Amino acid sequence: MSANRVAVALRQSWDSDLAYSFRHSPYAMAAAVVFLLCVGSSTFAPWVAPHNPFDLGQLDLSNSLKPPMWLQGGEPAFPLGTDDQGRDILSTILFGARISLAVGICSVLFSMVLGVGLGLLAGYVGGKTDAFIMRVADVQLSFPAILIALLIDGVARALLPRAHESLAFYVLVLSIGVSGWVQYARTVRGSTLVEKNKEYVQAARLFGIHPLAIMARHVLPNVLGPVLVIGTIHIATAIITEATLSFLGVGVPPTQPSLGTLIRIGNDFLFSGEWWVTLFPGIALVVMVLAINLLGDWLRDALNPRLRT
Amino acid sequence: MSGPTLLQVSRVTKVFDVSPPWSARVLARQPRLLLHAVDDVSFAIRRGETLGLVGESGCGKSTVARLIVGLYRLSSGTITYDGLDVGALAKGRGPRSLRRKLQMIFQDPYASLNPRWRVADIVAEPIRAQRLLRGNRSIRARVDALLTQVGLAAADGQKYPHQFSGGQRQRISIARALASEPEFLVCDEPTSALDVSVQAQVLNLMRDLQRQLGLTYLFISHNLAVVHHVADRVGVMYLGRIVELAGKATLFTRPRHPYTRMLLDAIPDLAMTGKSRVPVAGEVPNPLSPPSGCTFHPRCPYANDRCRTEVPALKRAPGDEGAADDIVACHAVEESRLDVTPRVVRMAEET
Numbered sequence: 009m010s011a012n013r014v015a016v017a018l019r020q021s022w023d024s025d026l027a028y029s030f031r032h033s034p035y036a037m038a039a040a041v042v043f044l045l046c047v048g049s050s051t052f053a054p055w056v057a058p059h060n061p062f063d064l065g066q067l068d069l070s071n072s073l074k075p076p077m078w079l080q081g082g083e084p085a086f087p088l089g090t091d092d093q094g095r096d097i098l099s100t101i102l103f104g105a106r107i108s109l110a111v112g113i114c115s116v117l118f119s120m121v122l123g124v125g126l127g128l129l130a131g132y133v134g135g136k137t138d139a140f141i142m143r144v145a146d147v148q149l150s151f152p153a154i155l156i157a158l159l160i161d162g163v164a165r166a167l168l169p170r171a172h173e174s175l176a177f178y179v180l181v182l183s184i185g186v187s188g189w190v191q192y193a194r195t196v197r198g199s200t201l202v203e204k205n206k207e208y209v210q211a212a213r214l215f216g217i218h219p220l221a222i223m224a225r226h227v228l229p230n231v232l233g234p235v236l237v238i239g240t241i242h243i244a245t246a247i248i249t250e251a252t253l254s255f256l257g258v259g260v261p262p263t264q265p266s267l268g269t270l271i272r273i274g275n276d277f278l279f280s281g282e283w284w285v286t287l288f289p290g291i292a293l294v295v296m297v298l299a300i301n302l303l304g305d306w307l308r309d310a311l312n313p314r315l316r317t
Numbered sequence: 318m319s320g321p322t323l324l325q326v327s328r329v330t331k332v333f334d335v336s337p338p339w340s341a342r343v344l345a346r347q348p349r350l351l352l353h354a355v356d357d358v359s360f361a362i363r364r365g366e367t368l369g370l371v372g373e374s375g376c377g378k379s380t381v382a383r384l385i386v387g388l389y390r391l392s393s394g395t396i397t398y399d400g401l402d403v404g405a406l407a408k409g410r411g412p413r414s415l416r417r418k419l420q421m422i423f424q425d426p427y428a429s430l431n432p433r434w435r436v437a438d439i440v441a442e443p444i445r446a447q448r449l450l451r452g453n454r455s456i457r458a459r460v461d462a463l464l465t466q467v468g469l470a471a472a473d474g475q476k477y478p479h480q481f482s483g484g485q486r487q488r489i490s491i492a493r494a495l496a497s498e499p500e501f502l503v504c505d506e507p508t509s510a511l512d513v514s515v516q517a518q519v520l521n522l523m524r525d526l527q528r529q530l531g532l533t534y535l536f537i538s539h540n541l542a543v544v545h546h547v548a549d550r551v552g553v554m555y556l557g558r559i560v561e562l563a564g565k566a567t568l569f570t571r572p573r574h575p576y577t578r579m580l581l582d583a584i585p586d587l588a589m590t591g592k593s594r595v596p597v598a599g600e601v602p603n604p605l606s607p608p609s610g611c612t613f614h615p616r617c618p619y620a621n622d623r624c625r626t627e628v629p630a631l632k633r634a635p636g637d638e639g640a641a642d643d644i645v646a647c648h649a650v651e652e653s654r655l656d657v658t659p660r661v662v663r664m665a666e667e668t
Contacts, residue, residue, distance in 0.1 A: 207429035215446040
């Protein structure tokens, strides 16, 4: 019975408009394949990667700054070469992408919860609550996101001088998350203003349902469509922001390098000829972000009823 | 058919503040803009009867509906239902039993059902919200019974609203309104979004339900033919005021107010096909700055100086031998300046 139900659900999702549009968009399918490869290989990095770059016992300084395997002096054990500490670049990319993706996805989820919640509240309650939340949003929009992230990171460092190293991941998620909620809040507020005047919301009020329950069960499911699109594209932006912060040296510590940290470390060797230390993490970052952006673009078009043919 | 007074609306006014935001208003030195959507409206509905409320778009019909069920707060006046104050509902207070007894059917069947919910959950919502039944099994049985009662199949509960036509959706809407076993239903243009053939089905369903369940209706419409079909008494609204309130037979055969006459003359009629009808002359004035005196005077062929300065009160017409509650707000009627010859009005009888 339940297996049958699962089969029916699968069949329905295969037949849905979204799946149809996906099957007819080569860009989206290619992007999805690349994105799944990135997610899969970084999630299973400890099993996929040829070396463990964080196991100090495996590191050997005599292996430092080896070029990629197809160049003179390269070794097949280090396909993309090594950095100054003898760490395999391919392995650090896999482990680094893991941190970049984790920071990106977690901070987007954080932004989403914060922004959707505040936007729903502002749109549904209206009046002074609305004015206050949206003015805060306006003020925040006048700062660049990276500045807010730097500010929060700096405050966290000052408050937690000892624990900062271990909490770096959470501070990063918090600072990127807080700097991104405005977009969600604005979008959700706009859709909520439309939905709350529809008669099904008035009917729910008539039955004496609590406003919070109306927001969560009636309005929220009907305003989530655009949020998904923004969220997908925002993951790419968040990964870039994380890379920028790490590049500036305020992100995750060098003992747990993300893609941004790797690019920064490699940057020091760029002029001495060891270009592979920074180029390959850079390419990995570009490919991942591009795949996510293509997916987001497709999702936006697929969910836009005006573009449906 | 009709018993004691169930719903009493007394001198109800609803003012909307449509001013621009405070900062813009202060900078431009503009005064507040107040819209009198409903202005000093009084009427009573007896148990078991149907009161029709007609008028052009924007005359305040829907506002009256939302005031009665407590979706808007009253600016002034009182509404009592069976002796209980309805105004408290809008402030989130008031007895729960009142919530149950007063329900509403909305105009747009495409907007009144949440597109993401299954029909069974939509119909069960008032039951769950009011905790009328416990246990999923008994709730499901009740929902099935309700769907059957409005002419749908119990199996339809598993579908989503977009799988139904407009008429079927309005049936779902009616089933949901009936779920809390109400006594009084406010119907805000329940058929105006439907095809004519489907309108008749929904109207007949509503009439059958009224007989079976002893419901009382406030039926709002801009369609006089529909009101003629369902109402026992009819109120005519113009710019937030009731200008005439009379029994159906009186209103349709001997309308008094010039506005009512214009509305009746404008009804399309099969027997008059090909002849040009008298349209309702002029346009509805801007409700933000209503005309002085009788608000209908710019469009009224009988208007004189008194009409331009003095607001007419709702009174019985002189020489009226009809029921005591046939009232009209018109100086010309009061001064017997209008002829009161009965007229023949053809209505699409008993569809």
